[in-house]
Amino acid sequence: MKLYYTPGACSQAPHIAAHELGLPVEAVKVDLAKHALADGSDYYKVNPKGYVPLLVLDDGSTLSEANVILQYLADRKPGALAPAFGTPERWKLMEMLAFLATEVHKGYGVLWSPQTPAEVRKAAIDRLGTRFTLLSETLARQPFLMGKAFTIADAYFFVLLNWTNVHKIDLSPWPALKDYQARVAARPAVQATLKAEGLVK
Numbered sequence: 679m680k681l682y683y684t685p686g687a688c689s690q691a692p693h694i695a696a697h698e699l700g701l702p703v704e705a706v707k708v709d710l711a712k713h714a715l716a717d718g719s720d721y722y723k724v725n726p727k728g729y730v731p732l733l734v735l736d737d738g739s740t741l742s743e744a745n746v747i748l749q750y751l752a753d754r755k756p757g758a759l760a761p762a763f764g765t766p767e768r769w770k771l772m773e774m775l776a777f778l779a780t781e782v783h784k785g786y787g788v789l790w791s792p793q794t795p796a797e798v799r800k801a802a803i804d805r806l807g808t809r810f811t812l813l814s815e816t817l818a819r820q821p822f823l824m825g826k827a828f829t830i831a832d833a834y835f836f837v838l839l840n841w842t843n844v845h846k847i848d849l850s851p852w853p854a855l856k857d858y859q860a861r862v863a864a865r866p867a868v869q870a871t872l873k874a875e876g877l878v879k
């Protein structure tokens with residue numbers, strides 16, 4: 679399998695999952711500023727959507743959308759990072775993944791554009807804050823989003839939470855999120871991923 683990624687982008691979530699699971703995934707870096715690969719070739723030719731992550735399976739077929747790629751990877755090692763399909767626990771995990779994708783991941787959307795006016799930026803940060811409050815209430819009760827065990831939802835939320843550094847969003851109103859961020863960062867597979875992406879030595 680090949681995972682197309684950009685350091686620190688949402689593609690880091692499946693990259694973490696691959697490390698956690700010990701899967702043989704070749705990580706291929708994409709320069710998103712140019713939508714190009716290291717050899718200069720056009721990334722749109724690999725993924726017409728132009729974004730990361732993209733997973734290319736060994737038969738050449740592709741999967742996009744972070745929350746689906748995460749589930750595909752997790753299901754290679756049943757029970758390790760996601761409960762089995764069809765169980766109530768899996769539906770709750772899928773509910774969380776959808777919340778992360780649509781409310782948190784895309785909640786950052788306008789913040790990436792330098793053209794976004796200050797009041798729109800503030801409104802987006804306030805709205806993200808309401809989502810952080812909900813998630814921090816959960817994480818004040820339990821170590822990980824779905825309970826006692828780390829799942830693919832945590833790989834996803836960890837990456838999204840790190841974007842608060844880029845956008846200078848102060849996490850001090852949510853101490854449970856800061857503790858969680860440190861707890862996930864300490865995982866060997868997470869450190870291995872950050873190293874593989876060139877983000878730590």
Ligand SMILES: N[C@@H](CCC(=O)N[C@@H](CS)C(=O)NCC(=O)O)C(=O)O
Pocket residue numbers: 687688689710727728729730731742743744745779
């Ligand atoms: N719907 C996609 C969105 C992925 C996405 O937003 N990727 C960003 C990086 S985090 C990206 O590649 N942006 C560059 C672009 O859209 O051209 C998913 O959930 O995987």
